[in-house]
Amino acid sequence: MAVIDDWNTDRVHRFRAEAASRGLPTEEVEEWIRAAVPGTFFTQGGDGPLVARTGGDPILPKDAPDPCRPLIARVDCALTPQGATGLPLPSAGHLLFFADVDLGLHGPMSDAVYYVPAETPATVRRVDTGYGPFESHDMRTMWHHLSPPMPESFAEARWDAPDDEEYELAEELESAWTHVGGSWPTWTFALGAHPVVLNDDPLLLTRDDESETGDAAADTDDWVLLATWRGGEQVRELDSYVVSWMIRRQDLASLRFDHVYSHVDRT
Template structure:
């Protein structure tokens, strides 16, 4: 759902789409798939509400991580525009190994540390070294658009003939281009909460829904890390953490899944 912050952009997008003679019905259907998200970069102008890498701050009784710490998010500094039922305070910690075989449900890949918890710095019990530590500043909260190929596949399926497949994929790309041309596209970001998936070789959300068909439509994208060049094992890869919305609402982060792609 788009909030009031995006109202003017949506209005300009509709005008632009009409000027390109894009089908109104298809434009409106596409808009329904735009999701709210929060984005961070190394050089944003917002508060330092997140940190990449380093050691994890964990309670003494917590089990030692078996994967390096990817990111720490300060929930108290999150805006309301994530579209997810996230905790109001405390910290969310995301863990992952820089390996495309590191996927599925893994112990401790997302941990929630309530506010006021006494913690100490802990290194992961993993032969992978810690990720370089960087402060992340909030860049913006706003809209996240779907990948054109993923959108076309979800809407029209994969049983089209080659000509029809090319037509609908091109239509999705043209709608996306109309959006970006009116300012709907933002600068490169590093880490995000919520939003649509970042697709390289496959869509991580569709992947987890295929593997976990029960309550398939309840799965949502929790976080995405677009790994920079310092994560050399992945060569500009993407890590995606996914969770069922009902599990997120009850803080059952032990049920989260992860997908790593490059």
């Protein structure tokens, strides 16, 4: 399996050195490092086992209901190293991700993610969902590394009502991090990591929604980014778009996928 398996501890050391050479505040440098979370990233190509596939028709058990949204991706959990995403993923079986690609779609969905346990008899299900099926792409290459938040998200989480200087500092931190990071392949699908923000941070939107409409005693910080799909050419009406799936960490650990938030954004 083609795997770039590098948590890149050296990158953190290089980042500290680069940030120091730019005169960036040590406290904010360390906060940037603490804010980084692990992620696993998938891309097309490779010559190893099929770790994930985007598009195509879903493979579902006979008693599973027909999906009303197109299949976005199917991930083999057994081939995703435990701990590589920072999430309590199942150790075997397949996770299937579904989504509408209508701009601005955001909210809880009971059928956005489906888990097929290992050894469960399943067959290809051909259904008409409007958009799909998307063109199928095999992904046999994956890699793991720390993912920092996007600068605007970092600034808004770090400071109350950040000013222009604080936003600029966040941009400088990202610049220093990117400068020492080397070159990574262009990824299409990811598990874990921080959200890709085009207009609004989907994870912050989800936490805000839950704080307003959910259980007042619930911990909104338990919400995490489960997966991200960066699309484009699959849907002619959309040029560049991102689909994100959010879930409570405790629900993921319990294999409960009936309250996943989906979010679609585009440039």
